[in-house]
Amino acid sequence: MKRTYTSLLSLDSGCVKLCGWVHRLRDHGGVIFLDLRDKDGLLQCIIEEALNPELYQAVRSLRSEYVICVKGQIRKRPEGTQNPRLKTGDLELVVENLEVLNKCETLPFQIDDSSPISEELRLKFRYLDLRRESSKNALIFRHKLSQSIRNFLINEGFIEIETPLLTRSTPEGARDFVVPSRLNPGKFYALAQSPQLFKQTLMIAGFDRYFQFARCLRDEDLRADRQPEFTQVDIEMAFIDEEDIIDLIERMLSLAFSELLNIELKRPFDRISYEDALLTYGSDKPDRRYGLEIADITSILKDTSLQVFANAIKDGGVIRALNVKASLSRSQIEQLIEFTKSLGSSGLAWLKVEGQKLTSPIAKFITKEQADSILRTLKSSDGDTILIFAGPKDLAIKVMGALRSHLIKELKLKAEGFDVLWVVDFPLLEFDPLQNRFVALHHPFTSPKESDIELLSSNLENASRIRARAYDIVLNGYEIGGGSIRIHRRELQELMFKALGMKEEEYLEKFGFLLDALSFGAPPHGGIALGLDRLCAIMLGLDSIRDVIAFPKTQKGICPFTSAPGDISASHMKELYIKSIAPSAHLS
């Protein structure tokens, strides 16, 4: 007899065979209820002593998570004993035959969602953890999300192509994981940080529309939303511009939200410039659901009599304000001021709105007109507390942004739903004082806006004003994707490398293959990469991408299941022409 699944049963299933795990046993003496769990769900099986004493004894000796195969008749449960919480709650299986396929040791934790289990233990026994509804469902959701995206892209005419994981290390970007080459002593591969150059090459090869669910590897410190290996939905198109990519992704995500969550995202998605994002939210990946917008009130206070503000303006700085939309106590305000001081601020001014009046140590320095203007700009009402920073612009962004996130946490503000937006108009380059040179904000293959190219070719005096043809997509305060229109002409790419401080010799050595490819009829092209792990976690309302990865690593990069990374033998190392200089290196 062919086995079936709990999800396929009905009143007229008749005699069936089911395989699975003993989820729970309820022994009433004379009758035992056994909940059988398979990949789809639970089914109550019943065994009566009076009907089959031998079978009854066999079932009595079963334990949690034994692997069994049962045969018997499906029947309707007696009136009043149905369980509406089970999909099979109207049915039960009268067991006629039991086969024990495997036993199970006493479990390190129970296979249910009734009590929390430490993540450390869950990951060590991941195969048990994944038997639990919530853990299993996260992976099933991820599968459905991947399928939705894959189907959409295939329908749009995209070709799925795999690219190498073993590639070469390139400057810029994250730290590489490195693999010694046995066949090339002393040489190393780098594991791909992303398929960036390969997908551009595919455009040059004429593939027009490419996608891939690409594994990416980066040797950087971990976070709740960062693992050393993760998955990108990698997309590239030729003969397109920003609007094509943006439209494609908006349709793709709308479909996924609709199919999986039954939520209709409002299209087109909002767009905000990088500069506005930094001003209004102090972040290039804002979560707008909390409000708490930052406002620039420099111009309102340009004639202020308050020395601190006047000095800030005189030194070319700004004055920015945040309406907390709550009445904070003096000690709360003091704590916030201390917090901002730890970020390099010299302090904060504050105003409280009480009965259409401002109460504050600085209130007497603010004219009626200034006060009205500030209250209007910050949409303030009675009981609000307004925090004000005056100082250099960069510090203002940092302090107000950190203050905003801090307040969201401290005031335990709750946000629901999904806030999706594009961040656009990124600068192409950013000056790095440590290296004393410009670095690419996105990556070195991002095209500058046509009108700004001349700023790149001149003496780089105004290089930080060059805007990039780049776009990020942000969901609930997480960057879930980013992309750009690429440089497709060799001359421009060389110009870019030079702007990044590379000598011709150097970029030819490291990127000669790309420059050559660009010189053989490279079409204009661009693309995007979406972080599948993040997208999936946010859609499920989970705090960590570890919950949507089957076998994630801990914060120290250790796999609790296999204990990787581990030692390798001396002979193994010799074969690879490498030596360890780690103090704890342990040769076996």
Place this chain on the structure above:
RNA sequence: GGAGCCGUAGUUCAGCUCGGUCAGAACGCCGGCCUGUCAAGCCGGAGGUCGCGGGUUCAAGUCCCGUCGGCUCCGCCA
């Protein structure tokens, strides 16, 4: 590299602030009873090097120092 929180039966936690009935609860596990439960119920039992090391003290789960591990964050990283 830095900051914070956490580590006590198999599990989830209480006990730590004020050192001395502080080895405790619930669930799980083992045994028994029980014919309609479904997180079954009732009775009984086993189970802990309080992460590890050092110090203070007559006495440390509790105080101090160090260390290891997990998590969150900064730096780092699309």
